Amino acid sequence: MKPIADQDEVIRQLDWNLLRTFMFVVQDGSITLAAKRLMRRQPSVSQALQRLEAQIGTVLIDRSPSHFRVTPAGQALYQECLETFGSLARAIQTAQGTEDTVTGTVRLALLSRVENAFFDDVLAEFHRQFPEVQFDIEVMSSKGVREAVLAKTASLGVCLVNDAQPNLETDILYRTYFGFYCGPSHPLFGKDSLSLDDLRDHTSVSFRTDHLWDALRPVALLRAQHKLDNMVIGYTSDLDEARRMITAGLGFGPLPVHIAEKHVATGKLWRLPPYENSLAIDIHLVHHRTARLSRAESALLNLFQTRLNATSLAERSNTPDLDN
Template sequence: MDIRHLNYFLEVAKYRSFTKAAETLHVTQPTISKMIKAVEEELGVLLFDRSTKHIELTDAGRAILVQAQQIVHSFDHLASELADVMEMRKGTIRIGIPPMTGAPFFPAVIAEFHRLYPGIRIRLIEEGGRTIEREVENGSLDIGVAVLPVNEAQFEVLPFVVDDLKLVLHPDHRLAGRESVRLEELRDEPFIMYREDFALHEMITTACIRAGFRPNIAYSSSQWDFISEMVAVGLGVALLPQTICRKLDPGRIAAAKLEAPAISWNLAMIWSKDRYLSFAGREWLRFARTTFCLPQPTQEE
């Protein structure tokens, strides 16, 4: 059994599917099934219960999972540290980005980074902000983009966007044409909201409760363009970052400043204080500081 076997095992455990794991690893499904079977025979235990639609870890599989994660993580760190020592400007950065932030900020930045560092591969994973925080913490991601605040005892934080949410609504809505709207005025409105794994879902819900009501969530989505289209056809109101609102068609969607309270949308790149950050990851952060015109650190990351 080698590190590749453990990687295959971890991917199957993550997706609870041989087919999905094979797609992620770019191998055939029979290849990964054969590899897992070989590991089970070598260890003398069944790692997965295959009797259900979605395979599940057995007790033995769950016991091995923790050790396998630690071994693979240590191996990855060893490879990264060796590459740093040898000054090989190669590697992979796993960056988690909420769908709301990808298109407005990152395509041009990634293109320029790739031009400067063609040997460094950026692997983008789209998830909600809360999921990204968990995956940066457990090492599944090297760097994540999160909505502030986050636990700064746990994460290093590099803020790069300061913005506010605006109310967006159909042009025929009773509140359309107003320069500003108080949050409490949305008490009876159907909300088109972000999914629950988005930090903004929690932030908006908390702000509404403090304003005296719980939002009536009619629809949920992870995509700002889908949210805006549902607003455009009159299915409800939504709160979108001002950066996103600039991209909307004012003939189809009205926007107003939100007040009492205003809700901030402040973004930061985060990475774990307790995990090694590769040369590639440190280069990305240095590049991001320059690109977003952010203050340089006073000492080496």
């Protein structure tokens, strides 16, 4: 840790972009994923983290090719960064919202591959009503979405929710259905009339939220009941990366049916049991309970809530055709 006398100098010389990069790395739990979201090369993100640690004088993330852990100092700095960047974002939005016309920027944090007609329709309707409002949309893990909303760096979020949090207001935006799939090189590819027991001795891939205590609990529960969780060979928070691993033959794994069936039609994936769409997962719209919203943010939140109240869950959900 830097001596107290040096702290003023550190603050004067500190590059705030290093702090922002550090926040992304912590939220994604990976330098590689953070680089992807920042649209930068992995070495530059790694170097930025090294520069920040050198300037502050302490290790923020204990990392190696097989290990990633945020240190207590890193966790403390991360929480302060969330508060600081959140306060700055709120100040800018307040300044932007003083004109008669509704303007400014609405920041949305979304989990990967939010493909939902209801959500798209609400955004389209909002743009027709308030064409001067700009959008800043970031894709991150569900944990990252929740933290961004709680830190007030995102106006609204769309994510999985595993349990209630005091300052987080949640509404079910839509319901989607998961199924198990494998790729062309998998031994079960092309086979019909399989049972869940047929999957038992095969490797699999999974999402980091695929745990009994987390947001993909129905998937984890099915795995546990049929002893399918003993040979997990790959984890990810990104839907496209999960599909990549499954298609590449690393193992079978869960995917949203409405997305995966498009790839089944082209011969890149194969549906495995359970064949009925019983693994229902709710995707939530989240916002901060006590955040002071700009006029643009309030207008969008009010529109979402009005449309949610007027549209049934079945109408706004991703219900596969084969679920009828």
